[in-house]
Amino acid sequence: MSKxxxxxxxxxxxxxxxxxxxxxxxxxxxxxxIGLGTVLVVAGxxxxxxxxxxxxxxxxxxxxxxxQVPFTIESGQSLTRVxxxxxxxxLIRNRTVFKYYCDFAGWGQKIQSGSYTxxxxxxxxxxxxxxxxxxxNPIVRNITLIPGWTIEQFAEQLVKDGVLTDSAEFxxxxxxxxxxxxxxxxxxxxxxxxxxxxxxxxxxxxxxxTYEIYIGATASEIIRKLITQTEWVFSxxxxxxxxxxxxxxxxxLTLASMIEKEASKADFTKVSAVFHNRLKAGMKLQSDVTIxxxxxxxxxxxxxxxxxxxxxxxxxxxxxxxLGPICAPSADAxxxxxxxxxxxxxxxxxxxxxxxxxxxxxxFSRTLQEHEQAVAIYAPLWQQYDKExxxx
Numbered sequence: 001m002s003k004x005x006x007x008x009x010x011x012x013x014x015x016x017x018x019x020x021x022x023x024x025x026x027x028x029x030x031x032x033x034i035g036l037g038t039v040l041v042v043a044g045x046x047x048x049x050x051x052x053x054x055x056x057x058x059x060x061x062x063x064x065x066x067x068q069v070p071f072t073i074e075s076g077q078s079l080t081r082v083x084x085x086x087x088x089x090x091l092i093r094n095r096t097v098f099k100y101y102c103d104f105a106g107w108g109q110k111i112q113s114g115s116y117t118x119x120x121x122x123x124x125x126x127x128x129x130x131x132x133x134x135x136x137n138p139i140v141r142n143i144t145l146i147p148g149w150t151i152e153q154f155a156e157q158l159v160k161d162g163v164l165t166d167s168a169e170f171x172x173x174x175x176x177x178x179x180x181x182x183x184x185x186x187x188x189x190x191x192x193x194x195x196x197x198x199x200x201x202x203x204x205x206x207x208x209x210t211y212e213i214y215i216g217a218t219a220s221e222i223i224r225k226l227i228t229q230t231e232w233v234f235s236x237x238x239x240x241x242x243x244x245x246x247x248x249x250x251x252x253l254t255l256a257s258m259i260e261k262e263a264s265k266a267d268f269t270k271v272s273a274v275f276h277n278r279l280k281a282g283m284k285l286q287s288d289v290t291i292x293x294x295x296x297x298x299x300x301x302x303x304x305x306x307x308x309x310x311x312x313x314x315x316x317x318x319x320x321x322x323l324g325p326i327c328a329p330s331a332d333a334x335x336x337x338x339x340x341x342x343x344x345x346x347x348x349x350x351x352x353x354x355x356x357x358x359x360x361x362x363x364f365s366r367t368l369q370e371h372e373q374a375v376a377i378y379a380p381l382w383q384q385y386d387k388e389x390x391x392x
Contacts, residue, residue, distance in 0.1 A: 058097060058124060061090050065120040072139065073131065075113040075216025079103070082111055082131070091118050091127060098124055107132045113139060113216050139215040145226075147208040147330035148260045150293070151200045154328070158222065163213050170219040177201030179220060183227050185234070189250050194323060197312055199293075204253040204325020205230050233331050241338045254321045256329035256337040261289035262352075264360040268336035273344030274352050274364065283350070285315040285322075293326035299391050300357055300382035353378060357385035 069089055073082055079102055083095040092098045101124055102108050112134035118127055143161050145154050151174045155167035164170055173179055177200075180186045185205060195201060206226035213222060234249055242252045255275060263271045278285055292298045294311050307316040312323035329337075344364070351371035352364045355378055363378070365371040386392075 059093065060121050060123055061093055062120040067119055069118050069120070071116045071118045073111065073113045074139070077113065079108045079111060086127065090120055092124060102128055115139060140212045141215060142210055143213050144210045145208045145328065147333065148327050149208060150327050151203050151206065154206060163215065163217065163222065164219060170223070173219055173223055174200045174202040180223065180227060183231060185231055185249055186227065188248065192250060194312060198324045204257050204328060206328055207233050208328045208330060234334060238334065238338060250324065251321055252334065252337050253329060254325045256333040257325035257327045258287050258289055259336050260329040260333040261327055262287060263362055265332055267362050268333055269339065269341040270344050270364060271352060272336040272340035274349050276340045276345060277348055277350055279320060282319065284319055287315045290315045290322050290326060297391060300354060300385050301379060354382065356381055
C-alpha cells in the first residue's frame, strides 16, 4: 500500500511540477512566441521600408539647413504647380508625395496665395500647414486711380496692372450697381429717377485714390473697397452741408464730376460758383464735358450736332444737372461743389471758357456779351487744336 501510494504522489507531483507541466506550458507559449517573432520581423521590415521611403521621399531635404527661401504662390495656382515649384526650389523631396499628402489631408483646395519664407529643414507638414494657414504676406499691387477718370478707365487700369484678368465683370457690376445696395450711397442712387438710363450706376461712386489691392481680389471686392472710400470721403459733414444747400449726395457728386473735368484744382471753386449761379437762375449748364462723356471724344470746339445730342447727360439740352456723375471726382472737387467761391457767387459769374489749349487757365465772365467776346478770341485756337489731332 505504501509503495503504491508513493507512486501516486510522485505522478501527481510530476504533473504539477515536472516535465508534464512544462510540456503543457510550452504548447501554450509556443504559438505566442511564434506570433511575436513574426510581428517583430514584419515590424522590422516595415521600419526598414519606412526609413527608406521617409529618407527618399518625405524627410526634409536638409534637416540642418538654416537657409530662408522666399516662395510666392500666385492666385489661382494649382496644387500640382505648387508641388512642382516646391521641389524645384529644393524645399521638398518629391512633388507627387507632397501632392498626395495634401489631397489625403484635405488641404488640396486650401493653399492660399501669398509670399512665404520657407526652409529646406521644414517637414512636409510644416510647409503644408504654413501654406494652408495663409501665413505669407498677401501679394498686393499699388494701384493709382486718377481723379477725372471714368469707370471704363478704372477697369482698363485694373487690367493693365494685372489686378483683373478682364474688365467684363467689373463693368457689368458697375453698370447695374444692384450688388452693392448695402451701401447707403448706392441705395440712394438706385432709388433715383431714370437710374436705368445711366451709363454706369456706380459712375462717380468709386473714389479715385492709390489703393493696395490683393492679386486675386474679385471685381466685387475691388468695387466695395472703392465705394467704402467714397463714403469715407463724403463724410457726415459733407452730407450735412449738401442738405443745407438743398442737394443730395448724388447731385453733389454729379456737380463735382463736372467741376473735375472742366477745370484745374485752382479754378474748382470758381467753376462751382458759375454752375451754382446758373442752377439758381434756371439756366442750362451748357457744360462741354457732358458732351465729351456722351461721345467719348474730347473736342474743344463742339459742333451743332454735338450740342443737339439726345441724352439726359447733355446739359445743352436738359435743364439742371445731367443724369448722373460723368467721372470720379476728387475730394477737392467735392469740396468745391459744396463750397463755391463766395466772391464769384456774389458777383454772379455765369460763364467761363477755355483759353489756349496748352493752358489750363479759364476765362470767366459775368455777361453773355463778355463771354462771346472771349470765345471769339479763343475759338480759332480750339479749332486748330482739334484739327491737328484729327478730330472733326
